[in-house]
Amino acid sequence: MITLHAEHLKKNFDKKEVLRDVTFDFEQGKIYGLLGRNGAGKTTLFNCLNEDLRLDGGQFDLEDENGRRPVGGQDIGYVLSVPVVPEFLTAREFLKFFLEIHGKDERKIDTYFSFMRIEEEDRDRLLKDYSHGMKNKMQMLVNFISSPAVLLLDEPLTSFDVVVAEEMKEMLRQIKKDHIIIFSTHIMELALDLCDDIVILNHGVLEEVPKENLDNEEFKERILEALRGGEDD
């Protein structure tokens, strides 16, 4: 059982306090829906966790059966809403390179492509000619292969067509038992459909919205209330 502990996180940009005091425990086996208003700090939280930004205070720890230690780069997979792939490589070259550095069986390369529904005719094309959604598929695929303890997904499904989006949701449900998945989205229906817990980032703190025994409509209202919370401050 893995737990990701976020402890008293602080992050400012000049005088702007984005993360004020974020304390939360994320558990293996769950998909967390991270919601927050525009500019609330969701991407900042992900960037700090992925060590792209330095925290001004607090820390992330990972705890498993071997004990507790600070989170390292190898623990985190990050799927960005705007996919970043090496444009100058073909999909096959990129995947081959990726499998090589992760010590995985390169003979499976076509199985991976098929798993991600990347058509045979596209596998030898340059990634710069891939569509946004296809680049996103490649990003998802390499993160599935490297299988990090914590998977951060920043609005990843919006570029997928409806069929692929459904398939991705199913894949995430299948892999969640071994991972901690944190999924940021503005699409409430998606959060309700896919996520086990809803957490809200508001005024620099993170809190869970308990579902208790509310039906979906009541839960949605509770989430909206939390998102609106303190609007007049």
Ligand SMILES: Nc1ncnc2c1ncn2[C@@H]1O[C@H](COP(=O)(O)OP(=O)(O)OP(=O)(O)O)[C@@H](O)[C@H]1O
């Ligand atoms: N590098 C930076 N320098 C200065 N300010 C920044 C920087 N990155 C983010 N911010 C500010 O921090 C706040 C949080 O931004 P962030 O992108 O984390 O929000 P978000 O919750 O992901 O928003 P959205 O839902 O609109 O994508 C915003 O006010 C933003 O302007």
